[in-house]
Amino acid sequence: MTTTDGTADLSDRIASELPYLRRYARALTGSQTSGDNYAVATLETILEDRSVFDAEPRTRVALYKCFHAIWGSAGAPVPEDEGGSMGRAQAIMKTLGPNTREALLLSTVEEFSIEEIATIMEVDRDEVRHLIATARSDMEASTSGRIMVIEDEPIIAADLSAIVEELGHSVTGVARTRQEAVELGASERPDLILADIQLADNSSGIDAVNDILVAMPDMPVIFITAFPERLLTGNRPEPAFLISKPYKEDQVQSAVSQAMFFASTETLRA
Structure with a gap:
């Protein structure tokens, strides 16, 4: 049932996209726990303010845009003093350009269009293309x-x-x-x-x-x-x-x- 303000309908639409957001978050962090924490933070933010869905009618685009606002403000996805393989990953990550892996994953694994990625990441389309090309080069080399x-x-x-x-x-x-x-x-x-x-x-x-x-x-x-x-x-x-x-x-x-x-x-x- 849909309420007068559309809350129930929006919840259903977000729920259908949530498994894929969690997949994306895990790929970014390399961890189920870390990725799911980011997904939970995204949902908590939406509960407080769903205005992004009023401005962007595409539910999936709006959901990932909200996630990216949190991801972009949170800094490194693993602690700076993390040891082992995650620590090595963090060291490599510092050599990569900002937003490159994100753009690549959004394009390939999540199958967003260039225009949709530009909306999610709040950059222009040429920048998205540049980020994807850079990510391929950087990650294949590392x-x-x-x-x-x-x-x-x-x-x-x-x-x-x-x-x-x-x-x-x-x-x-x-x-x-x-x-x-x-x-x-x-x-x-x-x-x-x-x-x-x-x-x-x-x-x-x-x-x-x-x-x-x-x-x-x-x-x-x-x-x-x-x-x-x-x-x-x-x-x-x-x-x-x-x-x-x-x-x-x-x-x-x-x-x-x-x-x-x-x-x-x-x-x-x-």
């Missing part, structure tokens, strides 16, 4: 490594392998089942895992990854699924990096660069 592909469809596996190799990475191998994935991970330790959810023998890519993460808990992982909203409920540990099927080449490129950039992930429990 990260490279060995990637394992868990995918049961040979054509898709070959396509994913070609995409990551074009970025300068090497592929340690392709696994079609949970058992193959565990064995390959143990014999050819990768720097990143790119995993489908449903595998050839009806085993789970999630289970395969969790088996591997027992021995390599800091391994970055990107999951691929046709139903990303099912893995972004907030009710359990979930992936920081998630690609929707059918994917586009630049989505994979962007997600791989982001995941390698942070070199950390959180276990996804089935």
Whole structure:
């Protein structure tokens, strides 16, 4: 039911977009916890002032614009004294131009148009194009490594392998089942895992990854699924990096660069 001021209707529209905002926030921070904290802060801000939705009729654009106002004022996404892989990511982040990763993710993973990104980030369209080009160059130059592909469809596996190799990475191998994935991970330790959810023998890519993460808990992982909203409920540990099927080449490129950039992930429990 819609109230006279449209509050209920707006809440429903925001709720339908929230899983994707959380995906975006996680990709920016490299962490489920950090990303979700930013998403919560965005919702709290909207509860206090929803004027951005009055000025911008596109709910998704307005929601991300509100998020960006908070993100832009919050500073570094991880503490300055953070150690380990997140600390290394922070050091690399300082070398990147402001707003470059954000523009790249908005364009590729979130699939906003140049005009929509310009509205979200409050810059002109030429600046958006420049930011995206700069992000690609900076991130590809700062990260490279060995990637394992868990995918049961040979054509898709070959396509994913070609995409990551074009970025300068090497592929340690392709696994079609949970058992193959565990064995390959143990014999050819990768720097990143790119995993489908449903595998050839009806085993789970999630289970395969969790088996591997027992021995390599800091391994970055990107999951691929046709139903990303099912893995972004907030009710359990979930992936920081998630690609929707059918994917586009630049989505994979962007997600791989982001995941390698942070070199950390959180276990996804089935």
